[in-house]
Amino acid sequence: MPALAKLIPIGMYMDHGESVEIARPNVAYTDLAGASRRILKAGDKIPLKGVDVEVVISGGQAITKPAGRRGRKEPDMRGLQAASR
Numbered sequence: 001m002p003a004l005a006k007l008i009p010i011g012m013y014m015d016h017g018e019s020v021e022i023a024r025p026n027v028a029y030t031d032l033a034g035a036s037r038r039i040l041k042a043g044d045k046i047p048l049k050g051v052d053v054e055v056v057i058s059g060g061q062a063i064t065k066p067a068g069r070r071g072r073k074e075p076d077m078r079g080l081q082a083a084s085r
Contacts, residue, residue: 001013001028002028002032012037013029013036013037014040015037015039015040016039017039039059041058041061042058042062042064043055
C-alpha cells in the first residue's frame with residue numbers, strides 16, 4: 001500500500017478491521033492509514049459518487065437482509081439480442 005500511496009492520492013482507507021493473520025499484523029498499513037482509516041461493517045454504505053455501494057460481508061459477518069434490488073424482480077432479459085457494432 002505505501003507504494004500505491006506514492007502514485008495516487010488515497011483519501012480514505014476502508015477495510016474489515018484488524019488482521020486475521022496473527023503472525024503478520026500489517027503495521028505499515030495501519031500507520032499509513034492513520035486517521036483516514038474506516039473499518040467497515042456489514043450493511044455499511046460506501047460513499048462513491050453516482051454508485052450505491054453496500055458492504056455485504058466484513059470481518060466474517062454478513063448482512064441479515066437481502067442486498068441489491070431489495071426484493072424487486074430483475075428484468076426478464078430472455079429474447080434480447082446483442083447490439084451490432
